[in-house]
Amino acid sequence: MRTLTDVVLRSPASMAPIWGEDRTLLYNDGYARVCGGKHPHVLGTSVLDAWPEARGFNEEVFAAYFAGEERVFRDARFVLGRHGVPEEIWFDLYYGPAVDEHGVVRGVLATVLETTDRVRTAAAGTP
Known part of the structure; x- marks a missing residue:
């Protein structure tokens, strides 16, 4: 977990390890921007509660x-x-295994790239 956290914190991409049965949400600065006004309140909570x-x-x-x-x-x-208000947004989402020291999957590493601007530009027909 220590190595995974170090990788996430140093990554320029929005990343969030989601760990354990409680699905505890940790994240880096890039993901904090994805959270918007929910940051820092959702840090360390269940991802299921953070994003109902x-x-x-x-x-x-x-x-x-x-x-x-x-x-x-x-x-x-x-x-x-x-x-604080519903917002229509788009993401590219990639999920990879987060394993413990024995190689057992204990969580998920989510890489979350917001694509809202690209999707809206394409829908508007603007290059």
Whole structure:
């Protein structure tokens, strides 16, 4: 966990290790920007509670991941309350295994890249 946390904190990409049965959410500065006004209140909480609007999505992802299935999403659409009001946003999401010292999957490393501007520009037909 120490090495994983060090990698995440040094990464320029928005990353969040989600650890243990409680799905505890940790994250770096890039992910803090994704959180908007929810930061720092959601740091160290369950990701399921941090993003109640996406609870069903997250539960499905974690169930599949712990069953050995990979998950990658491109331009995944969400309506999230990051700044106190519902906001339509898009992300590229990549989920990788977070393992303990014995190689047992204990969590998920989420890389979250916001693609909202790109999606909106493409929808508007602007290059």
